[in-house]
Amino acid sequence: MINAVGRDIPEEILEMTGKEVFHGNNYFDGYVFQKASPSTKCVINSNGSKVIESIHEALVKCEIRDGMTLGFHHHFRDGDYIVNMVMKEVHEMGIKDITICASSLGKAHDPLVKYIEDGTITNIQSSGVRGKIGEAISNGKLKGLAIMRSHGGRVRAIETGEVHLDISFIGAPTCDDYGNCRGIGGKSNCGVLSYSMVDGDYADKVVAITDCLVPFPNFPAHISMTKVDYVVVVDEIGDPEKIATGAAKPTKDMRKLMMADYCTQFVVNTPYFKNGFSYQTGVGGASIASTISLAKIMKERGIRMRFGIGGLTKPMCDLLINDQVDALLDTQDFDLAAVESVKDLRHFRISAGQYASPFNKGAVVNKLDFVILATLEVDVHFNCNVVVGSDGMITGAQGGHPDTAAGAKCTIVITPLLQGRTPAVCSEVTTVTTPGESVDVVITDYGIAINPRRQDLIACMKEKEVALPFKTIEELRDMAYSIAGKPQKVEFGERIVGIIESRDGTIMDVVRQIKPFEFSEK
Amino acid sequence: MINAVGRDIPEEILEMTGKEVFHGNNYFDGYVFQKASPSTKCVINSNGSKVIESIHEALVKCEIRDGMTLGFHHHFRDGDYIVNMVMKEVHEMGIKDITICASSLGKAHDPLVKYIEDGTITNIQSSGVRGKIGEAISNGKLKGLAIMRSHGGRVRAIETGEVHLDISFIGAPTCDDYGNCRGIGGKSNCGVLSYSMVDGDYADKVVAITDCLVPFPNFPAHISMTKVDYVVVVDEIGDPEKIATGAAKPTKDMRKLMMADYCTQFVVNTPYFKNGFSYQTGVGGASIASTISLAKIMKERGIRMRFGIGGLTKPMCDLLINDQVDALLDTQDFDLAAVESVKDLRHFRISAGQYASPFNKGAVVNKLDFVILATLEVDVHFNCNVVVGSDGMITGAQGGHPDTAAGAKCTIVITPLLQGRTPAVCSEVTTVTTPGESVDVVITDYGIAINPRRQDLIACMKEKEVALPFKTIEELRDMAYSIAGKPQKVEFGERIVGIIESRDGTIMDVVRQIKPFEFSEK
Structure with a gap:
């Protein structure tokens, strides 16, 4: 059965898992379910130690x-x-x-x-x-x-x-x-x-x-x-x-710095960049560089962030130290600066459910203005893949990617046009992990594409005459292919070894067994 | 059916409620049950306001x-x-x-x-x-x-x-x-x-x-x-x-001060009074006075409290301010000083479940050394009544009384021998709300009785030759009766209007309808 991101989910998998195919981000909005519960063994006595x-x-x-x-x-x-x-x-x-x-x-x-x-x-x-x-x-x-x-x-x-x-x-x-x-x-x-x-x-x-x-x-x-x-x-x-590693040194990679600069320019020109905005970013070099450059502009323009969410690293915690944000909401700490920051009274721990579950009465990702994410691949439908390598091997993790992308008002994905020698912008991602419906902007070192679903953002950038190298996503793909060649489709075996579950429990995609490499007979 | 505190719980009530009679404090220790759960309506969209x-x-x-x-x-x-x-x-x-x-x-x-x-x-x-x-x-x-x-x-x-x-x-x-x-x-x-x-x-x-x-x-x-x-x-x-009322002024009532002094003398002579002890007290004048006098002795002897629990009032919060306790665990604030103290980093809020539920994997009451409580009545079996007045009218609340009494290693109940003109120490309480099994010591203005179940505490006081007016609980009752006369039993009607549920859900006692007062025909 074909799902909302165009992937064919075999009937056998639907039967085996009892799941539905992915129907779109808000399919379960307003859905009522009975929560599960554990069994509990009562401890009434006062013996005192477990x-x-x-x-x-x-x-x-x-x-x-x-x-x-x-x-x-x-x-x-x-x-x-x-x-x-x-x-x-x-x-x-x-x-x-x-x-x-x-x-x-x-x-x-x-x-x-x-x-x-x-x-x-x-x-x-x-x-x-x-x-x-x-x-x-x-x-x-x-x-x-x-x-x-x-x-x-x-x-x-x-x-x-x-x-x-x-x-x-x-x-x-x-x-x-x-x-x-x-x-x-x-x-x-x-x-x-x-x-x-x-x-x-x-x-x-x-x-x-x-x-x-x-x-x-x-x-x-x-x-x-x-x-x-x-x-x-x-x-x-x-x-x-x-x-918790030491804080990553700010990147000196010119390509990443350029993408970070594009990202910041884009962010500050959206209507969401105003006093009280909210923000999350991943831990890639370009994402971190974006936070650093955004902090500068916030200071210049006297704009204050209401809250930042993470997966936190030093640049986010620096916003707190420099009093540029009211609160950090924390699900994970990636470096020692973030671990140390937990002691700050405005640095709050939240559960994964409060952070990102689609099946409670509202998670904080629903309140996000911006999220800046990375990806292994993004295709012309803006679908992202953060789990399966272009070689077909499982090598990554969804993390909060689909959760924050679905929740944020402006989801920006940063990726170099080529990951090594492989086009990161392509006609069809190897595996869909975050649906294009959630992704508003793709920023590469060769240009920026806005999702056509977001005519409001396209109009906003035009109106403000923002000087960024805007392209269509197809143009970015074509550039990637013209440099690295059109990638050959990975050949998978028949057996399905895994599923990519959407955040709402439906099936976004399946992952098949790697086919052992064989030399072409030609 | 007669329960563990000797109360006859009518079969009709057991049938109507599906409950068991009270079997003793630790009857359900180790009991395994499946937790209940609510239904939840998912909020996935990002519209943002409820x-x-x-x-x-x-x-x-x-x-x-x-x-x-x-x-x-x-x-x-x-x-x-x-x-x-x-x-x-x-x-x-x-x-x-x-x-x-x-x-x-x-x-x-x-x-x-x-x-x-x-x-x-x-x-x-x-x-x-x-x-x-x-x-x-x-x-x-x-x-x-x-x-x-x-x-x-x-x-x-x-x-x-x-x-x-x-x-x-x-x-x-x-x-x-x-x-x-x-x-x-x-x-x-x-x-x-x-x-x-x-x-x-x-x-x-x-x-x-x-x-x-x-x-x-x-x-x-x-x-x-x-x-x-x-x-x-x-x-x-x-x-x-x-x-939140202003802090109660420390009592000047000599009777209460005397009972507070008895209480403190008792506490400091138990083996539990040592560095790292834990403590809870109610909000009655004598209880509050006990905390104040205990704080003095702690200071004199260099003894520090590990944690205090409450239902908090100023004297408990003063322990924090004066650095005599490591942490306060808070379920309720009775005065402005307690409300203000919530801001202290060592003042922690806990849920009622963490505080006192017998059906989780261990509540903090299980870790209590001392609890100082009040009561309306206490009988020769050490059963307490904090809900039904001696006139048979429902007028009080269980609160955390049975929870803390069950959990604490040393449960002290303070009451004047007479409440107004009514004996507070009696042969049988009007209604049992906290079982005598949980109550270790009764302190009155006329003397102190240790529960015979606690031969260890009796021995300890003898060994240390503690100069307190120890009596048996029967002696206290007899004194009360000799002063105020043996109280007439309240006459109730037949209809059961309420039940006193034990903390574990069994039935501790029933409350019957008040019988309209009639002049004796004699």
């Missing part, structure tokens, strides 16, 4: 068994030890057929491939997968279907009961003996625990794993003791150097 | 109809305008058979009596009822059964699905156009919104009513926009002077 000896003991007490779904967060990013520690123990206990439902998985989790191969893990649900896990899935090693969902989509899937978390594991930089977890403090400081909050609310069993046990009460708790069954203390929950 | 014109419009949009259950909080105490405003509108719409599920109801709600009389309101569930509503219930005017439950018990009832909230109304001192509510700021400042948090989580529809609309985002939100359907702006949500 600390147990080991992850093994936690698994035994949580009655781990074949076929369970385990929840994890990715606030420790490439420095995460939790997933591997837990899965090693699960594997040693001989448990099979586990579904991993993580907010994301990355290179830190390469060791999981052997558990995929031996059937310990048979399903993976994640914002994305990088590294060896992506290769394993693309090579058809995962028995079940990989589901790639956005940060908002994960909350939706759990809150609707589409996914039921049997046990969730929360890596907690600090935790007390009753399970109050905080993302800040300790030696594996990640700032916030936003992605885990839904696990606390909906998992039957919740295990906090910490390397820094602190006195009760560890307040303000990011995950409350009322939701935590057991606390396990281990030597190390992560590698601090890979959890 | 502000509607009036309470009437909110009721229409929430599809109010006969038989619904409406949730309210009592953070505005005797200054609350919300309940009356909403119920006036409900009444004018001709809606009948409403169940009010409030965290508490007081004298501010006297106008509800006419809605009880005309069948608009047929059921009341509350921590307690004071004033005219109590009289109306005791006089048999409420068609259904009044259910009195503790603050923890209300959360339990909602989380188990025993009560399903159709619409909850949150009086919000400040709110933004997307529904982020805070208890602080504005002109009807109540500090925290702890009792409403469960309404946000479990009500199908949530309406925020505010008299101070502020710019989005109103963070940190005490109730999140993700849980609020509509925002109504009215002129006044409460009477500030009755919401």
